Amino acid sequence: MTMRRYAWVAELVPAVGEAVAPACGPETVAAVEAELGPGPVAWGVQTCARIVASAPPTGFSGTKPVVPGEDEAQRRSYEVGLFMLLQALYTGRVPSELRLSPEALELNQHALHRRMPLAGMFQAMWQVNLRVQQALLDFLAEHDLVGSPTEALLLAAQLSESVISYVEAIQDRTQEAWERDLRLWEEQTAVARRRAIRQLIEGTVEAAEAEQVLGVRLRAHHVGLIAARRRAGGALSGLADDLHRAVALLTDTDARFMCVETDDDTIAAWLTFAAPPEAAELRSLHDGLASLTGVWCAVGPRCRAPRASAVPTCSRGAWPITHRRTFATVSRSSRWTR
Template sequence: MTTTADPAQGWLLRLSPRGAPPEPACPPDTLAAAEAELGPGPVGWAVEVARDMAARIVRHVPEHGTPGALPPFRRAVEATVLTALRGLLTEPPPTAGLVPPEAVAGNAELARRNVPLDRVLRGVRLGHAHLHGRLMEALDREPEETRARETHRISELLFVYADVQASRLAEEYVAERDRWRRSTEAARRRTVDDLLAGHPLDPAAAARTLGYDLSRHHAAFILTSTTPDPDDRSLRRLAAELSRAAGGEHLLTVAAGGTELWAWTCWAAPPPRDALARLPRLVPERRPLRVAVGPVGHGPEGFRRSHRGAREADRMARLGRTGWLCDYADVGTAALLTADPEHARWFAAGVLGPLAVDDPRVADLRETLRVYLAEGRSPQGAAERLFIARNTVTYRVRRATQLLGHPLPPDSLDLRLALEITRLLGPPGGR
């Protein structure tokens, strides 16, 4: 049954579409409730205006019309116009309850699709302007006395309703965006954890959850900050920059704690051999941020292996022996040597004996001997690398040999490993 309106507002009940009204987007119960209050003519007018309003908003804010988003958006616009007409007729208090559920649901979808809030609110403003224009157009056909009374009332009420709607949708948008991010991030983290643990997974289902193709070639990054409360956006921006610099075709990021972000980039074909090696030249230093880079691997197992490599590179970086960006390719051997630090120190102490003591002068002897062996036992080569005199190299090697208690063996692998371990972890007695 149609509501009895104030005579000055009766023109609202005389609204009717210009032609045959389009197919409604709202469900039948919503339309029936509106017809009971307004009548079929105003409801048909509202459906027509909502169709034109939605088209106008999509022209100016295309994000509202992305494939799959238009039907709920049309429904939201239609419900909003119907609610506005009913409000103009009965003038209920301007509370958040005036915003129809369809508009809240459509707004939630925009939040889940990550349409920026300013674009969402621009749609509200455009819709308000369109509805105001169509109402003024209808009022122009009314007597002067009606126009004089209604023009100000309609403009004022529509402004209030639009303000209420914008405030409610902004609040709902932020809440839904946060809920969605938490839920999707949690699902992605669970999937990543299962992949890294080597648990059996359906690759297609995992790829859908992650939004990332696991069948490709992958390189993992672990990004950390030395500040206790870093800006998450700075970590994600750096991950995106690393992916672009490496020529990656897609990026996956997963939060791994307050100061750490895990990331992967991928390629359909094997990347150039220097794709990761060139990163320090292409990406400026970002301290206090630090990056560990894993080796390229293929498929789900390569996804896992690259992350493990990045984890080892990150461990080496935490030892303070690398720059702000540590590539596993540069520290793989050192990472292997120090995977069990306690065992590694025992080994080094057993090989080096007195040469392992924690003393600055002995440390110079160890480093000179390490470089001397790396240079094929060339005093001149060691002198050039260390920027010291050749005679100094000869003297230090002789003193180091005396501390070892035996001549340098022909096969110096154990000795070289022990010296490298001590360089990385410090002398066995020093910790």
């Protein structure tokens, strides 16, 4: 029978008088209790509560103000990570074989959709696990589970090495899942954006609803752009970035740029302005985009923002009008080929 190096993990129990309800899901609690027992789960919940109460690690939420429920969200994240660490220590799992728990994958997706920086999450992960490691050593000392000072130093070194290996493995799995979820999310977002653009052009969606998908304010002064590669069948990859950079250089205002690949090998784009852009700025934009190497680009006429009293109707109707006018500009341009 193989001797478990960290068999004492199953002996973890919380301090008396500090009962705390888990922040993570019941499925996670049940899975960990089935492997380690209720004591380590209660100890882990209590330890995470103490960490959050004492000082949330820098990097988890950046400089954002504390919002209701943020402590609970932090505690849930810490518990899920700590339980994966305890299970790995107890079973002696090879780091390369470590897999994220279902709740860890769910939290990963949630963080991605909130646009939380991965580097900040990793920084918090290291800081939390350093505290967890110290809490484990404190528990061993308080319950006389270590021998001589020399043995205690050896155990601390072994534990540190194991924790580092497992945290690195968790980070590797987290980054893999993050990149996989990001690709899927970007694909889904692109589909939703194309659908919103089509609905705007068709006049079948209100601007306020489309704004939630596109991430820009539509009820404003705007200019339409149509762009494609000069070479027939030319790939659109990179064209949106080229347009974005060019627009940033050619406009002096706080214009917001939005573009989406359409279903006919073109880029449909719009610039929205808080105030009406000057005619000279639009001419500069038109001339600058027309000079892009390997790109056909047409700039439509300016469309003024609707009056506030007419927003529900005009905001929906202005976008298809802008699009039709831009395409009319395209059809009049002998330089444009499809």
